[in-house]
Amino acid sequence: MAVRREIDMSSQEFLDELEKTKKFTDKVCKQFGWVYNPNEEVNEGVIMGLARHKLMYGKRFCPCFMVIEEDGKFKSADDRICPCKPAIEKEIPEEGKCHCGIFCSPEYAETHKQ
Numbered sequence: 184m185a186v187r188r189e190i191d192m193s194s195q196e197f198l199d200e201l202e203k204t205k206k207f208t209d210k211v212c213k214q215f216g217w218v219y220n221p222n223e224e225v226n227e228g229v230i231m232g233l234a235r236h237k238l239m240y241g242k243r244f245c246p247c248f249m250v251i252e253e254d255g256k257f258k259s260a261d262d263r264i265c266p267c268k269p270a271i272e273k274e275i276p277e278e279g280k281c282h283c284g285i286f287c288s289p290e291y292a293e294t295h296k297q
Contacts, residue, residue: 188239192231197238204234204243208285211266217275217286220294229285234271247283 194241208230212218219226232246234238244250245263254257263269268282279291287295 185187188237190238197234200234204237205231207243211286215266218289218292220280220284220287221292225284229283241248245283
């Protein structure tokens with residue numbers, strides 16, 4: 184049986200993982216030619232959620248979807264591990280942003296600046 188950990192979001196462990204996750208999302212943007220959402224609050228919330236899931240479940244599951252336990256392992260209810268297949272193949276090409284909103288096409292970000 185998988186064990187879900189409780190996370191102290193002010194701990195050094197969480198702050199270190201938050202820094203690693205920020206570097207991870209920077210790499211994802213660069214790899215796919217995406218940019219961050221112009222709304223900084225969206226990015227901050229998603230990065231915190233990704234870091235929290237990495238510590239709790241061992242993977243950067245999308246924070247916008249349920250994480251379930253199946254056969255003694257954790258998995259995203261919609262099989263969404265960042266960057267997820269639906270974002271890469273459908274959401275960003277068609278809608279300009281992923282479900283969580285952190286990753287956007289440059290065109291989407293430009294038209295949605297505040």
